[in-house]
Amino acid sequence: MPPADNARFLVEASKTRSRQARERAEEAVTAAARRSERPTVVGIANAAGVSRSWLYTQTDLITAISQLQQRASVPHRSSRHVASDASLQRRLETVLERNRHLRDQVADLTRKLETAHGEIRRLRALSGSSVGGASNSRFPSAVSDDFQGDL
Structure with missing residues (x-):
């Protein structure tokens, strides 16, 4: 079947x-x-x-x-949205102020880091060897002398 x-x-x-x-x-x-x-x-x-x-x-x-x-009509903006615009403007001003503060903070930290690097170089130059057991070179001791000489 x-x-x-x-x-x-x-x-x-x-x-x-x-x-x-x-x-x-x-x-x-x-x-x-x-x-x-x-x-x-x-x-x-x-x-x-x-x-x-x-x-x-x-x-x-x-x-x-x-x-x-x-x-369908596009809804019109109400007064509630106008208040929202003012709120957004205030938030923008706050964010811009925070941005200025952070730029100043980054500049200050950059100056401190430059000073710390300068102090490390000065101490290495004074000791003629290493500070804390590290070599006077910019390269780790595992890097061969051939590569250090090229740079």
Whole structure:
């Protein structure tokens, strides 16, 4: 007995799923049109339970979403945002002051480091050998004399 050919049932199930997805997406677009908020493809896809990639293949739905986006007004800035701008300005001033302080601190530490290096060189020159057992060379003792002479 040959195996049963169930392909027609698979095709029918696929068409049903596709139709249901399309209906859910259309309902989500319609619901977005009733609301005053600006719809997005992600929002419509999530509301309809479909993938964004599938939604992008539905050019008429994407066109409808684009039209709704253009129709939806961009929200105006409220006085709360103006206060936020003043707050941001103050934060910027604080950060710039902190930046100046850090630049001064880096310059001070650089001067101290230069002084410490100079003192180490002076002590090495006075002792004629090493301070703390280190050689007078800039290179570790493991580096051969051939390489030290080249530099």
